[in-house]
Amino acid sequence: MSKREAFIEKLREIAVSTPTEIIEVPDKVEGFGTVVYESQTCSACKKCMDVCEVDALDIQLTLNLPEYLAATIPEDGFRSKNREALVFLLQHLKQNGEVQAISVPTGLPGYGSISWVQDKCIACNKCVEICPENCLTLEKQYDLQAVIGEVVSPPVVEVKEWEPFIICFVCWECSHAAADLAGLMHLHYPANIRTIRVPCSGAVEPIHIMTAMQNGADGVLVTGCLFDECHYGGDDELAGNFMQYDFVQFWKQVFEGIGLGGRLHIDFASAAMGIKFTEIVTEFVQQIEELGPSPLRGKLEVEE
Ligand code: SF4
Ligand code: SF4
Structure with missing residues (x-):
């Protein structure tokens, strides 16, 4: 199976509603059009x-x-x-x-x-x-409906005593250090996140984000170094965090289209920004709490 085929299969697996809008593809995002x-x-x-x-x-x-x-x-x-x-x-x-x-x-x-x-x-x-x-x-447009076809909305499953479960990809340069610093400073942010270290925020691929959702995440957070401070490109417009920012804007539209809107976010913090990292996580957890459990749970339960 080609990478593109695997990607589309995964999209169909996590979609919980039929897209109706044509998605605008940001300039830096290649591979879609x-x-x-x-x-x-x-x-x-x-x-x-x-x-x-x-x-x-x-x-x-x-x-x-x-x-x-x-x-x-x-x-x-x-x-x-x-x-x-x-x-x-x-x-x-x-x-x-x-x-x-x-x-x-x-x-x-x-x-x-x-x-x-x-x-x-x-x-x-x-x-x-x-x-x-x-x-x-x-x-630079993408017709998601033409790619994934009609989606049958899954039943809503009742989840008792639900707590959001969030996967947070942290780059192992700045944002991981910011998370560590938050711990050292005894700053409290919700314990609902599981961090996964990646070399650079730009290394997070769509398949990683989709797999996190498929494995029960209610939301996915990507964090990286501040703009202009990426360790793999600095202020180059092709630096990992610049590229990932545009990519996540595209993926937010994709998530919106397939019924998972609001469940993906990207933000940035330097190694010295323990407080900022805490705020990023806290705000995203609040956002997911307002949205409720991932509707993908219903689809996954039906398919089991
Ligand atoms: S679109 Fe038509 S003219 Fe253009 S390369 Fe293809 S076959 Fe040839
Ligand atoms: S842009 Fe044209 S050549 Fe490239 S994959 Fe699409 S159809 Fe093929």
Whole structure:
């Protein structure tokens, strides 16, 4: 199973409601996007398919006539004058009534429609770069519903004497030291968190966050060094904590979409900030207390 397949399977396993919104993908988050295809100028050269390493593109031997008829020919025309003439003629010949895609006779080169599978696409942009006709663009949007499909909401399970259970990923540079300092200062924060040390907040992957939820966490907290102080990048915009911040903003939207909204948070503290670390944990625990037990418990119980 590929990493992408494992990721989507895990998403389906933890989803408790069907997403309805298209998610905006932050600039720094790579690997997620939507390939938009304009068929009117496509010469069916298949270069995009050849360059795609995950088989996310295929060619259908059909001409999408509705798209041809809706096309606007730019002032300087299409690159392919034959294609431009075809679109022009079709628009002139259009009769009233609905128009459908038509089959392309086998052996007729130059015509066909590219189809794209979001499940497989890793948004590498290679197809966009190679297309000689500029038919493809990669938009920073993600249609979660298209990926995970319809979700049956699980029953609400009654949990007696519930206390939030929270997994907190701490980087072993600053935020772990901040947690230690909080202990040394005898600062009290709720005992509901279990800390997991990671080399850098940027090392926390979506699969780790999802697995924590699947293993009974009511919320996941990621903590790292202050901005500009990441031990693996400093003030570089690609430093681990900068990258993880954007990633968590994306993942918060994903969690919102699948019915786990408000259960993921990222924050930062330096090694000297025991008090700040205590505040971060206390506020997140309060947030989870207000939300109640994870609705994923119902789904997991039904599946057992
Ligand atoms: S963006 Fe990359 S993975 Fe997605 S369809 Fe294009 S080549 Fe394939
Ligand atoms: S989308 Fe571009 S690269 Fe792909 S078949 Fe059409 S013209 Fe060729």
